[in-house]
Amino acid sequence: MPEMTPVLDPGPDAALHERDEIILSAQNITKVFPGTVALEDVTFNVYKGKVNVLIGENGAGKSTLMKILAGVERPTHGKILLDRREIHPHSPLDANRLGIGIIYQELNLCLNLSVVDNIFLAREITRNGLLAQRSQKQRARELITRLEQKIDPDVKVSDLRIGEQQIVEIAKALAQDVRILIMDEPTSALSVAEVEVLFRVIRELKSHGVAIIYISHKLEELLQIGDHITILRDGHKVAEEEAKNVKVSWMIEKMVGRNPATLFIRKERLLGDVLLKVEDLTLPRLGGGYALDHISFELRQGEILGFYGLMGAGRSDLVDCLAGARPQATGKIWLMGTPVATAQSIADRIWCGFVLIPEDRQQFGLVQPLSVMDNMLLASLQNYLRGVFLVRKQENAAAEQQIRELSIRVANPRQPITALSGGNQQKVVVAKGLLTHPKVLLLDEPTRGIDVGAKSEISEIMSKLAAQKYGVIFISSELKEILAMSDRILVMSKGAITGEFPHQEATEEKLVAASAIGHGLSTNGDNHHGTRN
Amino acid sequence: MEHETNINSIQLKKRRSITKTDVQQFLLRGRAFIALILVMIVFSSMTPQFLATENLVIMSKHVALNALLAIGMTFVILTGGIDLSVGSIVGMIAMISGGLINQGINLPQWGIIIYPHTWMIILISLVLGALTGALTGFVITRFNVAPFIATLGMYYVARGVAGLRNDGYTFPNLVGRPEYGNTGFGVLGAGTFLGINYTIWLMALFMVVAYIVITRTPFGRHVYAIGGNERAAELSGVRVARTKIIVYSISGFCSALVGLIWASQLLSAHPASGEAAELTAIAAVVLGGTSLAGGRGSIGGTLIGAFVIGFLNDGLVMMGVSSFWQRVIKGAVIVLAVIVDQVQARMQEQIALQKQQEIK
Numbered sequence: 001m002p003e004m005t006p007v008l009d010p011g012p013d014a015a016l017h018e019r020d021e022i023i024l025s026a027q028n029i030t031k032v033f034p035g036t037v038a039l040e041d042v043t044f045n046v047y048k049g050k051v052n053v054l055i056g057e058n059g060a061g062k063s064t065l066m067k068i069l070a071g072v073e074r075p076t077h078g079k080i081l082l083d084r085r086e087i088h089p090h091s092p093l094d095a096n097r098l099g100i101g102i103i104y105q106e107l108n109l110c111l112n113l114s115v116v117d118n119i120f121l122a123r124e125i126t127r128n129g130l131l132a133q134r135s136q137k138q139r140a141r142e143l144i145t146r147l148e149q150k151i152d153p154d155v156k157v158s159d160l161r162i163g164e165q166q167i168v169e170i171a172k173a174l175a176q177d178v179r180i181l182i183m184d185e186p187t188s189a190l191s192v193a194e195v196e197v198l199f200r201v202i203r204e205l206k207s208h209g210v211a212i213i214y215i216s217h218k219l220e221e222l223l224q225i226g227d228h229i230t231i232l233r234d235g236h237k238v239a240e241e242e243a244k245n246v247k248v249s250w251m252i253e254k255m256v257g258r259n260p261a262t263l264f265i266r267k268e269r270l271l272g273d274v275l276l277k278v279e280d281l282t283l284p285r286l287g288g289g290y291a292l293d294h295i296s297f298e299l300r301q302g303e304i305l306g307f308y309g310l311m312g313a314g315r316s317d318l319v320d321c322l323a324g325a326r327p328q329a330t331g332k333i334w335l336m337g338t339p340v341a342t343a344q345s346i347a348d349r350i351w352c353g354f355v356l357i358p359e360d361r362q363q364f365g366l367v368q369p370l371s372v373m374d375n376m377l378l379a380s381l382q383n384y385l386r387g388v389f390l391v392r393k394q395e396n397a398a399a400e401q402q403i404r405e406l407s408i409r410v411a412n413p414r415q416p417i418t419a420l421s422g423g424n425q426q427k428v429v430v431a432k433g434l435l436t437h438p439k440v441l442l443l444d445e446p447t448r449g450i451d452v453g454a455k456s457e458i459s460e461i462m463s464k465l466a467a468q469k470y471g472v473i474f475i476s477s478e479l480k481e482i483l484a485m486s487d488r489i490l491v492m493s494k495g496a497i498t499g500e501f502p503h504q505e506a507t508e509e510k511l512v513a514a515s516a517i518g519h520g521l522s523t524n525g526d527n528h529h530g531t532r533n
Numbered sequence: 534m535e536h537e538t539n540i541n542s543i544q545l546k547k548r549r550s551i552t553k554t555d556v557q558q559f560l561l562r563g564r565a566f567i568a569l570i571l572v573m574i575v576f577s578s579m580t581p582q583f584l585a586t587e588n589l590v591i592m593s594k595h596v597a598l599n600a601l602l603a604i605g606m607t608f609v610i611l612t613g614g615i616d617l618s619v620g621s622i623v624g625m626i627a628m629i630s631g632g633l634i635n636q637g638i639n640l641p642q643w644g645i646i647i648y649p650h651t652w653m654i655i656l657i658s659l660v661l662g663a664l665t666g667a668l669t670g671f672v673i674t675r676f677n678v679a680p681f682i683a684t685l686g687m688y689y690v691a692r693g694v695a696g697l698r699n700d701g702y703t704f705p706n707l708v709g710r711p712e713y714g715n716t717g718f719g720v721l722g723a724g725t726f727l728g729i730n731y732t733i734w735l736m737a738l739f740m741v742v743a744y745i746v747i748t749r750t751p752f753g754r755h756v757y758a759i760g761g762n763e764r765a766a767e768l769s770g771v772r773v774a775r776t777k778i779i780v781y782s783i784s785g786f787c788s789a790l791v792g793l794i795w796a797s798q799l800l801s802a803h804p805a806s807g808e809a810a811e812l813t814a815i816a817a818v819v820l821g822g823t824s825l826a827g828g829r830g831s832i833g834g835t836l837i838g839a840f841v842i843g844f845l846n847d848g849l850v851m852m853g854v855s856s857f858w859q860r861v862i863k864g865a866v867i868v869l870a871v872i873v874d875q876v877q878a879r880m881q882e883q884i885a886l887q888k889q890q891e892i893k
Contacts, residue, residue: 325768350770364768367761369828378758379769381751389749416881432769 020228023048023211024069024100024180029078031064038064041078042237044230046180051202051212053222053243056232057255057451062215065232066182069213070102071095101178103169103186111158116140118157119172143171146204148197162189163311170198174205181205182213187221188448191310192512199225217451218478219248231255256453266484266503267463272301273336275471276322276440281331283317285495291317292329293495299440299471304462306486307475308511314495315475316359319442322473323356324349335439350379353439357429357446359475365429366417373399373413376428380435402431406461423454430461440471447481459485479508494518564873565821565837568866572841576848583848590729596843597736598791600836602814603821604743605666605787607835608780610818611747613760613827614673614680616781619788619814621691622665623807626792628695630658631704631802634715648713655721655793662789663782665691670781674774684781688811695804704802722798732794739787744832756780760827816863817842820870824878841866 024046031039039061046052056062067073069080071089079086082098089095092102109118116133119140125132140153149167157165166189173181187195202212202225216222222229226243231254239254276299283292292314299305307315321329324346333340340352358364367375376399377384384394399413408427410420417425426446433441443462447455462485466472476482482489489506491499491514499514576583602619609616637648649657665687673683709715724731747753755776758766767773791810796802821838823830845866849859 323768345772346767347770347772356768358765358768363762364764367758367765367828369761369824370757374754374757378754378766378771381754385751389745390751390754436770 020047020050022046023083025081026065026069026075027079027081029065029068029075029080031061031068031073032076039068039075039235042232042235044237045228045240046211046213047228048211049206049209050227051206051214051225053214053216053226053229054232055215055217055219055222055229055251055255057453060232060255060451061235062232063184066102066184066213066215069095069180070100070182096176096178099177099179100182101173101176101180102182102184103173104184109157109165109169109172112156114154114156115144115151115160115168115171116153118168119143119153119175121172123176139175140171143174146174147171147201161312163191163194166190167194167197170201174201178210180211180213182215184215185217186214187216187218189311195221219251220480222251223248252452255451266304266487267467269302269466269487271303271487272469274298275301275303275336277332277334278322279332279334281318281321281329281333283314283321283326283329283495290495292321295331295495295497297490297497297500299473301469301471302466303487304466304472304474304485306482306489307473307492308477308479308482308489309492309515311477313492313515315492316444317495318492319356319444319473319475322349322440323354323442325356350436350438353437354442355379355433355436355438355440356442357426357433357444359444359448361422361426361429366425368418370417371414372408372410372417372420372428375417376402376413376431377435379432380437383435398435402435406431407457421451421454423450423457426450426454426458427461430458434465438470440473441465443472443474445475445477447476447478455481479511482511483508491515564870564877565834565841568820568870569837569841569844572844572848576844576852580848580851583851588851590733592843592847593733593736594730595847596839597730597732598794599810599813599817599843600736600839601739601787601791601794602810603817603835603839604739604832605784606811606814606818607743607821607823607830607832608747608756608783609680610815610823610825611756611760611827611830612777612780613763614777614780615684615815615825616666616669616784617681617684617811618665618669618687618691619784619791620807620810620812621688621695622662622785622788623792623795623810624695624804625665625691625698626658626662626789627796627802627806628698628704628804629661630654630718630793631707631796632698633657634707634709634718635704637713648710648715651709651715651717654715654718658793659786659789662792663786666781666783666785666788667778669785670778673781674777692804692808695806698804701804703804704796705800707796707800707802718797719800720797722794722796722800732798735790735794739790740832740836747832752776752779757828760824760829762828813842816867819874820867822874824874829878838870 022045026042026044029039029042029044042061042065044054044065054062054065064073068075069089071092071094074088074090080089081087087098089098089100095102110121113121116136120136125136125139137153144151144153144167147167147170149164151160151164151167157168160168166186170183170186186198190198202214205212214222214226223243223246229239229241229243229246229251230237231239231251233255278298279296281292281295282290285291295314295318297305307318309315317326320326322333324344327343327345330342333342335352335354341348344352362368367378370378373395377395380398381390384390384398396413402408403410403413406427408420408424408431410424417428420428430443430446446458446462450458459481462472462474466487474482474485476485483506486506487503489499489501489503489511490497491501491511493515496518498517499510501510573584582588602623606616606619633649633654634651637646639646669683669687672678672686673680707718709718721731726734747756755766755771758769758771759773759776763773788807792807795806817838818830818835819825819838820841821830821834821836823834842863845863846859849862854862
């Protein structure tokens with residue numbers, strides 16, 4: 001499948017031999033927050049017409065640096081030069097006027113507005129003080145066409161898939177005619193085909209001299225698209241190199257300061273008896289068709305079963321059903337040979353031994369105003385009772401045991417959950433699940449949006465749990481990770497299982513091919529959303 | 534064990550170095566209490582009899598009714614809801630209990646009238662109040678109606694029922710008759726223990742029970758979790774609908790108790806009893822630092838909030854401030870309290886950010 005690994009067109013490569021022109025330069029930036037130094041003496045050069053990649057673990061200072069460039073934060077020391085002139089962007093709008101645009105990692109769209117309204121929000125095209133709706137729509141259509149998408153500009157953003165929303169976000173940035181475009185994890189919600197399109201757009205922008213600052217955790221992707229790579233660690237710049245000279249392993253080593261070969265280790269385990277059996281699990285979709293189309297599979301004790309697929313393939317629906325979050329699902333489920341009632345609440349399913357670690361940590365995993373400990377114990381409070389009262393000693397013991405076992409980095413279990421980094425928050429959510437003493441662990445993209453070091457730790461935790469005879473169902477969109485971690489991989493597409501591969505037989509090509517079944521995905525990487533026509 | 538000592542040593546280290554932000558945090562956290570002390574200082578300097586024991590007891594008696602409503606309201610607001618129906622339930626229960634005393638339960642098909650015992654009347658009233666709240670909670674959870682709307686509906690319905698019960702007239706002279714065994718209703722409002730009114734004891738009792746429930750039981754934790762992130766709570770196995778129904782029942786129960794006390798204190802039940810009481814209760818809760826968005830707040834804060842409002846009210850009356858100015862001042866104090874609340878939330882966020890980076 002040659003279209004999955006596009007070859008860089010030789011033009012820009014040849015251009016690298018000339019001295020690249022620096023358009024934006026952040027020099028000796030130090031940013032001190034009360035009590036801590038987020039960035040220390042970091043110099044970051046942005047080259048005109050290049051993709052300037054910035055990588056580092058969560059908390060390394062990438063976001064702070066981007067916020068400084070985008071005018072959200074101001075540096076404590078250091079200066080920013082744009083075309084060799086010092087600038088002081090005081091607000092995002094200010095930076096925008098200077099030609100600096102940013103696409104944030106979290107989608108910043110108003111779900112209640114249409115695609116056009118979002119693209120031109122706060123920059124509406126007006127005629128005599130009234131919205132020039134026709135020209136806005138015209139322009140929006142041009143932008144969407146440029147992104148090779150078929151999204152109706154009048155459709156409400158809430159009706160779009162996450163991948164399509166991401167495209168709208170990108171169109172919004174393109175509408176601003178920026179000279180420097182910051183992209184913070186733009187591909188985290190995109191399918192392979194959509195990533196291809198995005199990369200084509202990026203190359204086109206480059207040829208027009210737009211400088212791209214590109215942040216991502218997907219390292220292979222960076223080597224495909226990047227020109228210059230800058231690596232931050234703990235607020236310091238640790239390396240700067242041209243992309244053509246580096247390898248993934250080098251990047252990881254610089255980011256985490258250790259050997260990447262130790263990141264994902266899968267230990268051979270003896271699998272036990274059948275733990276979970278699912279037969280004909282079906283979930284109808286609103287407006288016809290199936291979100292889950294007669295799914296059947298088995299999970300054995302101590303097995304890590306990976307689910308791969310594109311966005312919207314039904315993987316999340318599947319784990320939601322197993323967790324009891326979709327009461328309208330039908331089908332049969334057996335847990336250790338005992339039938340499980342289909343129409344059960346989430347609480348009942350937790351009691352049975354299912355527990356879900358949801359995909360969206362902020363929205364579904366955490367109760368933000370509560371402390372680390374209260375979050376961790378929320379699902380298992382009945383275990384710390386004497387009579388009807390909670391016993392603080394037992395609560396503390398349970399929390400501290402989990403903090404130790406999962407090596408969660410906290411100063412104090414009573415500190416707010418929001419004070420933890422993404423990886424540690426995720427570990428708290430995992431701990432919450434483990435404290436319910438589950439038999440089947442449902443992990444929906446457990447490593448999404450956390451840094452390499454934390455990913456490795458989560459994978460270690462999964463291995464450890466499998467070794468303790470838990471059954472682990474694990475969803476991931478990252479091929480490398482799912483190949484490395486799973487004992488067996490099931491691929492889903494359009495709500496059905498389209499491929500099954502034991503660890504030894506699975507390859508990236510096979511998974512990608514199986515995930516495209518039923519999409520009529522043509523070889524030129526056409527988009528695949530179902531709302532065409 | 535090793536770990537525990539580790540944590541303790543961290544906390545000890547914290548305690549040793551008190552920084553400026555610590556002091557600011559302390560002042561902001563204790564703001565309701567500081568406001569209470571300020572109110573007391575201001576009024577006692579202007580009207581010397583303000584701090585007299587007798588006056589304090591009378592004021593506490595006034596505070597108690599609002600505090601009881603505010604306790605129920607705290608549960609509701611902590612889940613991210615609101616209860617606009619409490620004042621109307623006060624009126625409805627006052628009328629129902631008054632009717633039970635003066636008219637009994639009339640069963641014409643058997644040609645009898647049952648006069649329940651006073652204890653029975655109190656029990657019936659409390660159960661009715663809780664059921665009314667449960668009904669609101671059921672509507673909210675079963676039909677996905679916004680709490681504001683559902684309780685607004687109950688606000689009208691309950692007030693209407695209060696009027697219907699006796700065609701808009703009061704039930705006067707609720708003393709009962711010895712031959713029916715329904716005397717003694719007035720004791721609830723007028724009786725004292727150790728020289729302190731039952732109403733104040735009830736407030737204290739409810740405060741303690743509510744405090745324990747909210748801090749020491751899974752139910753209390755669930756209330757906070759639902760207000761903080763309902764979906765996450767549900768995915769953690771919290772039975773959200775059940776918890777919410779209980780929460781509105783608690784609010785209804787508290788309202789019914791206040792309705793009973795109200796009727797008992799006056800020895801008459803008026804259909805307009807408790808009008809606008811919901812707003813004063815909400816004000817006390819908010820003043821006590823509970824976030825209207827849910828998930829943040831405390832029972833202790835609510836108690837102090839109720840006292841601030843009550844003392845402010847009575848103090849201004851004693852000083853002879855015009856009732857129009859009283860409203861202006863109360864309104865300003867409430868908004869000011871919420872502004873301070875927001876400032877504190879922002880500071881807390883910053884501190885969280887700092888800690889996050891310290892850990893790294």
